[in-house]
Amino acid sequence: MKVLLLSQHFWPESFRINEVAQSLVEQGCDVTVLTGKPNYPEGLLFPGYRLGGIQRERREGFEIVRVPLLPRGAGGARKLVLNYLSFLLCATVLGPWALRGQRFDVIFVYGTSPILQAIAAIVLKWLKGAALVTWVQDLWPDSLEMTGFVKYPPLLNAVAVVVRWIYRRCDLLLVQSRAFLGPVRAMAGATPVDYHPNPGDRESQAGGISVSTSLQLKPGFKIVFAGNLGTVQALETVLDAAEMLGPDSGVRWVLIGSGARSAWVAEQASRRSLSQIDLPGRFEPAQMPAIFAQADALLVSLIRGPAMSLTIPSKIQAYLAAGRPMLASMDGEGARVVQEAGAGLISPAEDARALADAVLKLQRLGSAERQAMGEAGRRYYAAHFEPALLAQALVAQFKRAAGARV
Template sequence: MKVLVLSQHFWPESFRINEVAQSLVEQGCEVTVLTGKPNYPEGRLYPGYRVGGVQTERHEGYEIVRVPLCPRGSGGAFRLVLNYLSFIFSTALLGPWALRGRRFDLIFVYGTSPILQAIGAIVLKWIKGAALVTWVQDQWPQSLEVTGFVRNRSALAAVAVVVRWIYRRCDLLLVQSQAFLAPVSRMAGSTPVAVHLNPGDREQPQPAPLPPVLAALPWGQVFHIVFAGNLGTAQALDCVLDAAELVGKEVGVRWVLVGSGARSAWLREQVHARSLDQVLLPGRFDPVCMPALFERADALLVSLNRGEALAQTVPSKIQAYLAAGRPILASLDGEGARVLAEAGAGLSAPAEDAQGLADAVRALLQRSPAERAEMGEAGRRYYRAHFDPAQLARDLVGHFERACALLRGK
């Protein structure tokens, strides 16, 4: 099967779709990726890439075709909107030219925000006569409202109209959690909707060692709580700092927030202003270092803001945390909390509840090392049963075959 993957973000940016594309190749698919020029999360183009022109490269057995976009810059809504719109226009206008003469059985959209990127895929569907499958990772317009990006009711209603138009031009919609099924189905019209979970990380043959700045931390001497990922507006980082302040320094806990994002500068300012010496911000590191980092952690932290759309989401870091076999501390609602409770992999508090998170930290500290180890093993067992990348890749190919059959039957 010839598959065109359309995703605004792709390798060397760190997104789950990178490994999904490789898994599809291993399932026998002939994969081409249509994406933008890498600039996430710092907002600057990676070395070796230029803003203009179409660039192509080979990676891990498939071709990547990169169209121009406006880098997101150091922050601000205007540059972010330009970043999104430039990719939509590039895929819709330049994508057909860059992929001229090529035939595809199916176009697969990795539907992170903004879901509007699927507009380019719809244009390519019409031109190529291919089936179209969109994997919905974020609910629009709900996620715009939850993050505070858009609050105007008329604007949100207009976005909802566009999202319904996109959904109803797909042959199949996949959603990343069971909780997405009902709200997406309500907008999808006659387009069928199915659940397809985000897989965990593929095993690395040779995991990378810890960078020196992380290796130098006093692992084993104090209790290290590690957060790894985007330091953005949806991660409820103010709640994390409040919980760190409530737990205090006397219990020997360190909070290690690894990553970067829109709130990196704010975090540094707050840590300094509040004298939170127990909160460390070492920066962003290559994802290949994360298994070694997780192995050293005493607990792994995931947090999200309060809101219906986010409560229906399972953050992708949960899969990585479960696979690591370490106890998990969570500050979130809904599907993410349900997965952790079902797995028995850790302790959780409601979203944006700093006192609840602090209490969960203290409760975990009171557990014996053997009890914490069993939480980690329970998480690992749950991961193998639900998030195995190879099995989910086989399931994904099955979804593709169904979408192609649906197209042929129209």
Template sequence: MKHAYPISEDCQTAGGLAVKDLRVLVVSQHFWPENFRINDVVDSLRSEGCDVEVLSGQPNYPHGKIFRGYSAFGLRTELHPSGYVIHRVPLAPRRGGGGFWRVWNYLSFVIFGGMLGPYLTRGRRYDVVFVYAISPILQGLVGAVFRQIKGAAHVIWVQDLWPESLEETGFVKNRLALAAVERLTRFIYGRADLLLAQSRGFVGKIRAVAGDDTVVVYHPNPGDEVIKRDVPHGDPPLTLPAGFNIVFAGNLGTAQALETVLDAASRIQDPDIRVVLVGSGSRSDWLAKQIEIRGLTNVVLAGRFPADAMPGIFAQASALLVTLNRSAALSLTIPSKIPTYLAAGRPILACLDGEAAELIRDAHSGIAVPAEDSIGLAEAMLRLKNMSEQARESMGTAGRQYFNTHLAPAPLARELIEHFRCAITMRKTPRGLPRN
């Protein structure tokens, strides 16, 4: 097959195993009924014929409370409504999201996933253990355990750079601690047969930590397939008022440069322009207070909605907003909302740096201004609003076309299967020194 994203020379000779015979264990601390991109990736892999199971924790994100019907101490195997198996290990909930509980939440999945995951999956054979490595990278330790016990190829899909993300968010500042995290990250990378990077900018950074013995390949996040479906009939769960509605959808956290959004909104005098924040996160309460203190009548904190509600919300949006803080690590990141925004076919307003801004410009799908530039963001809001409807529709159409060509779930799932085959080949014929 012709690869949209050429894989490394080490992978070019991989093959042999038929897709229908490919048994994949996905390791992800977060999974359905939590709303994460990996849910759609699993569906896409199954649609392509893979036999997929999932090892996850007890659902508790984003509010830090275990979902109804689950228990923090639960140890169970259940069936997803689509018919595949999900293995659940005990997990300490995030609770209020404070430092102690967040760390214990991460460590509990690593401990119980590594110790009890093999028990839940006893007697089952896997060809690939696929780790969805949103922060923290510690989840890769669980994959390493399964690689050792099951003899499966170990693939880690790196979604966040460590230790850079810890340093730039200020979560860890001590240089010795950061050096220790880098050594641990190198150890985890070294136990993988293949590392996948969610952005091209990640590849060099990962290689610098992983060393020469581990293959690193670019594999982007797909867009959300639900956005491409028809908008449901009936009243949407959120009805946007008349006017030019700029919708931000997703996590409202420390990395999203929300001060910049509020500063930009405070500069807007046009009464038709409104910023609608759809989602929740660690800064939700702060946002509510700031909107009140600043008297911002053009910013709406709409709350969180399920994934199947988003097509109806996006269909009403005049534009879709994505923002990030200014930092070296974040400039290498492509936020997972961008492919979904492209799929929605609406013009995009971006206030960020680096690879994500270049993607939006390459796709001709909107306007990108530098990270934390509230003046530039306010001017971009006005410029987009004052464009003709035809010009904005052209941006949305170009974004959808870019999504179909580069970021649609089905072709990316086929690419991912080829990466799995590559890892299986390398697992059977390891290069360099043994890493068992």
């Protein structure tokens, strides 16, 4: 099966779709990736890439075709909007030229925000006569309103109209959370909607550690948060909980990653004299299993809100695979997964006191009880998020969508 994967973000940027592409190749698919020039998260083009022109490369058995875009820069809404729109424009105009003469059975959109990138895939669907499958990772316009990126109701309504138009021109919509099924179906018209979760990290492979790391965590009861340090990660709650417990608790908070609030977190940690918080920066995905193995607990947190309660952050799969107990400071579907797995302790979103209490409770448990939580997480991962099994299911969905067009 010939698959065109369309995603604004792709390797060497760190997104789960990188590994999905590899898994599809292992399932026998002929994969081509249409993407932009890598610049996430720092906002600068990665070494070896130029701003203009189409660039091609091969990796892990598939071809990558890169169209120009404007890098997101150091931050700011204007640059971010231009980054998104420039990819949409170049993928729509230059993508067909770059892919001329190639035929595809399925066009597969990795539907992170903004979902508008799927418009380029709709154009390619018309030109190539292929089935269009979009994998919805964020709910629009809900996530725009929740993050405060857009607050003007008429504009949110206009976005909703565009999203409905996109959904209804797909042949199949997949959603990363079961809680997305209702909201997406309400906008999808006659387009079928099905659940397909994000797989775990192939590097982890249910807890295996194949790559060492230069990061050695400091002594203490080590809580590791890994991923984007952004607006929806409820970092205020994490800092407040750390301040409540204080350094004498023996708890160390290790926040690994970067994002829009990295500088703010560092400033707050310094201002509040939170010496128990470590900010080591970003590490390659291959190093994360070795870092997780040093942790006593793995932390996932989100802000409170309807859209956030429907979301399963992809770090949950990686945490389950790591086999370490989890602390989930969040509501809804993500918390349900952790609770259903028996993999850790839950506290309500944006409740710093409850998070601090959960940390103390986990710290007081015996090592055997914490180990049992980690092992339960690995079993749940193997049953629900194992990459090869989900790749097989994804190929079956592609065949379903392509077959419906015959």
